[in-house]
Amino acid sequence: MKNIHKKNVRxxxxxxxxxxxxxxxxxxxxxxxIYPIWYVLIASVSSPVAISTGKxxxxxxxxxxxxxxxxxxxxxxxxxxxxxxxxxxxGTAFDMFVQIPAAYALSRDRLPGRKWIxxxxxxxxxxxxxxxxxxxxxxxxxxxxxxxxxxxxSCISVFNIIVARSFFQGSIPESLFDAARIDGCGYxxxxxxxxLKLSPALLAIIALYCIQGHWxxxxxxxxxxxxxxxxxxxxxxxxxxxxxxTSLTEFMDADEMLQIMQEKQLLKYSVIVVSVIPMVILYPxxxxxxxxxxxxxxVKG
Amino acid sequence: xxSSLCPIVSFYPKCxxxxxxxxxxxxVELISEKACDKMSPSNTxxxxxxxxxxxxxxxxxxxxxxMKIMRRKILRKEIWRHRELYIFLLPALVALIIFSYIPMYxxxxxxQDVKFGSPYGQNEFIGLYHFKRFFESAWIGxxxxxxxxxxxxxxxxxxPLPIVLALLLHNSNSKVIKKLTQTFSYLPHxxxxxxxxxxxxxxxxxxxxxxxxxxxxxxxxxxxxxxxPAWVVPLYVISAVWQHMGYEAIVYLGALSxxDEELMEAARIDGAGKxxxIWYIQLPLxxxxxxxxxxxxxxxxxxVGADKMILLQTDLNLAAxxxxxxxxxxxxxxxxxxxxSAAVGLFQNVINLIMLISVNKLSKKLSGSSxx
Numbered sequence: 001m002k003n004i005h006k007k008n009v010r011x012x013x014x015x016x017x018x019x020x021x022x023x024x025x026x027x028x029x030x031x032x033x034i035y036p037i038w039y040v041l042i043a044s045v046s047s048p049v050a051i052s053t054g055k056x057x058x059x060x061x062x063x064x065x066x067x068x069x070x071x072x073x074x075x076x077x078x079x080x081x082x083x084x085x086x087x088x089x090x091g092t093a094f095d096m097f098v099q100i101p102a103a104y105a106l107s108r109d110r111l112p113g114r115k116w117i118x119x120x121x122x123x124x125x126x127x128x129x130x131x132x133x134x135x136x137x138x139x140x141x142x143x144x145x146x147x148x149x150x151x152x153x154s155c156i157s158v159f160n161i162i163v164a165r166s167f168f169q170g171s172i173p174e175s176l177f178d179a180a181r182i183d184g185c186g187y188x189x190x191x192x193x194x195x196l197k198l199s200p201a202l203l204a205i206i207a208l209y210c211i212q213g214h215w216x217x218x219x220x221x222x223x224x225x226x227x228x229x230x231x232x233x234x235x236x237x238x239x240x241x242x243x244x245x246t247s248l249t250e251f252m253d254a255d256e257m258l259q260i261m262q263e264k265q266l267l268k269y270s271v272i273v274v275s276v277i278p279m280v281i282l283y284p285x286x287x288x289x290x291x292x293x294x295x296x297x298x299v300k301g
Numbered sequence: 302x303x304s305s306l307c308p309i310v311s312f313y314p315k316c317x318x319x320x321x322x323x324x325x326x327x328x329v330e331l332i333s334e335k336a337c338d339k340m341s342p343s344n345t346x347x348x349x350x351x352x353x354x355x356x357x358x359x360x361x362x363x364x365x366x367x368m369k370i371m372r373r374k375i376l377r378k379e380i381w382r383h384r385e386l387y388i389f390l391l392p393a394l395v396a397l398i399i400f401s402y403i404p405m406y407x408x409x410x411x412x413q414d415v416k417f418g419s420p421y422g423q424n425e426f427i428g429l430y431h432f433k434r435f436f437e438s439a440w441i442g443x444x445x446x447x448x449x450x451x452x453x454x455x456x457x458x459x460x461p462l463p464i465v466l467a468l469l470l471h472n473s474n475s476k477v478i479k480k481l482t483q484t485f486s487y488l489p490h491x492x493x494x495x496x497x498x499x500x501x502x503x504x505x506x507x508x509x510x511x512x513x514x515x516x517x518x519x520x521x522x523x524x525x526x527x528x529x530p531a532w533v534v535p536l537y538v539i540s541a542v543w544q545h546m547g548y549e550a551i552v553y554l555g556a557l558s559x560x561d562e563e564l565m566e567a568a569r570i571d572g573a574g575k576x577x578x579i580w581y582i583q584l585p586l587x588x589x590x591x592x593x594x595x596x597x598x599x600x601x602x603x604x605v606g607a608d609k610m611i612l613l614q615t616d617l618n619l620a621a622x623x624x625x626x627x628x629x630x631x632x633x634x635x636x637x638x639x640x641x642s643a644a645v646g647l648f649q650n651v652i653n654l655i656m657l658i659s660v661n662k663l664s665k666k667l668s669g670s671s672x673x
Binding site: 014015018019022023025026027029030031032033034036037039040043051052053054097098099101102104105106108110111112113117120121124126127128129130131132133134135136137140152153154155156161186187188191212215216217218219223234237238241265268269272275276279280283287290291 | 376379380383385386387388389390392393394396397399400401402403404405406407408410420421422466469470472473474475478479481482484485486487488489490491492493494495496498499500502503504508509511514515517518543546547548551574575576607608611612626629630633634639642643646647649650654657
């Protein structure tokens with residue numbers, strides 16, 4: 001009896017060590033995940049001298065808002081911000097307008113030709129013309145250096161369509177439509193008034209994917225837009241965070257150069273913070289949709 | 302549903318252009334008819350008339366013919382009944398054809414001498430000239446090697462770590478820590494590539510980077526992360542793991558939550574510790590998800606995108622950071638050698654497709670189910 005008790009205690013001790021290790025490791029992962037973002041945040045409000053001597057680690061040192069005052073003066077950033085918001089709003093609306101009705105249509109089993117059309121969509125996931133033919137197409141459509149180049153060509157995401165399709169298949173039975181049809185309701189009205197109202201979670205997930213995609217677009221924008229007037233926020237950030245142009249600094253004395261360097265450094269931190277903020281504000285709302293989105297997407301198409 | 306309750310403007314014009322709709326339906330009908338009966342319609346008709354001529358038309362044939370006519374009638378009715386759904390599909394199909402299928406045709410420029418200002422895909426045909434130039438160029442060996450290195454390293458490190466994280470999360474007994482880690486580790490997934498590279502820059506820059514400040518304070522030489530080819534792959538892979546680990550763990554967490562609690566209970570009563578439960582119960586039960594993800598990883602291996610590499614690239618680390626996709630971007634969009642660049646892109650796409658198909662075959666053999 002005593003022996004068993006001893007063994008139990010020992011095992012409990014062992015279990016406790018395992019639990020402790022697991023929690024410790026998790027905490028470590030959490031810290032490593034958030035620390036880079038946290039560091040940028042505290043560095044953006046610290047004094048450059050403290051940063052360059054390595055005093056800024058966990059809390060801001062020499063609190064100041066110089067980076068942000070410089071940022072407000074910088075016109076490019078606000079143009080980029082405005083453009084990105086416009087592109088994201090218009091792009092997301094257009095994406096949803098194209099994708100959601102199509103996904104609903106493809107989710108109806110009785111639709112003749114459904115398999116063929118689905119295959120037509122899925123093929124494009126695996127075979128594509130590549131970057132250059134698409135670029136030439138966009139340019140021959142006259143969309144180069146036009147904001148439409150960021151909205152029209154990317155409006156189809158086969159992945160989103162498949163996610164939405166499997167959602168509709170699972171949650172909107174055809175019998176529901178049959179019931180509505182007896183009351184004299186067509187597909188269009190049924191879709192607008194019943195289907196959309198029954199799937200707010202799906203709409204949120206697809207919108208989330210679209211918003212994320214449009215907000216973060218960089219290389220495509222770099223390819224299609226060359227007027228600074230149309231630049232996206234990401235392009236502006238790239239320009240600001242790229243290393244200091246050395247040709248400019250040759251003609252300055254050391255002090256002046258150091259100051260410009262420091263200003264530029266602070267600007268770098270603050271611009272990162274400012275561009276991440278919208279996502280972080282949205283984040284608590286979308287976190288649960290994240291998980292649901294992966295789960296719906298995991299269902300094989 | 303009474304119409305007074307729903308005063309709504311439908312964005313799809315119901316009977317806008319009837320004739321157009323009918324032609325469209327006819328096309329869909331033709332396509333799906335082929336799917337419906339294996340014999341092509343013209344063939345059946347011929348057969349029927351032939352039979353009639355000889356006068357050997359037996360009952361069975363007639364029934365078959367009648368059924369076919371019936372089926373076609375039903376099909377036509379079904380298509381007409383679903384007409385609104387075809388209009389739902391129309392915007393997506395138009396966009397798909399314009400922005401996915403026309404560029405597929407546009408790949409012909411890989412075999413053409415592209416002249417500036419000529420209409421889309423219509424140039425002088427020059428055969429495999431661009432491919433020859435690519436295979437004979439001095440860069441090809443290095444580019445292929447870099448692409449392979451980056452993608453293999455990427456797959457090796459981004460595949461197992463999310464599994465470990467998911468197991469840790471699932472077995473943690475502290476709700477607070479679990480929630481905290483989940484929240485923090487999903488967050489980087491939302492950041493854009495530009496921001497991620499900027500953050501790498503904040504930590505690894507030559508003079509202001511946090512790591513170099515530390516090294517200097519410790520009296521060591523600073524490391525030029527962006528100036529040495531050897532650092533390209535580590536920077537790429539570490540940042541990818543940091544950014545996506547939490548998000549990718551979600552899939553495994555889903556698989557783990559399906560593990561039967563009774564099984565765990567039984568094992569615990571038999572005296573198995575937590576580690577044993579993880580090793581002998583949880584891991585084997587999520588193995589199918591694990592292999593699927595691995596196979597998907599390998600299948601997408603050579604499709605490393607240009608975004609991040611272009612941003613990590615400097616003149617000094619070009620020897621390791623030039624991969625196929627960045628080369629396509631630079632020769633095509635920047636250098637305007639459209640034909641050549643399209644040829645290189647086509648080469649990459651073909652390799653991708655071969656990888657994907659062979660991986661799919663492999664998974665069919667191993668697990669009995671195909672991924673695609």
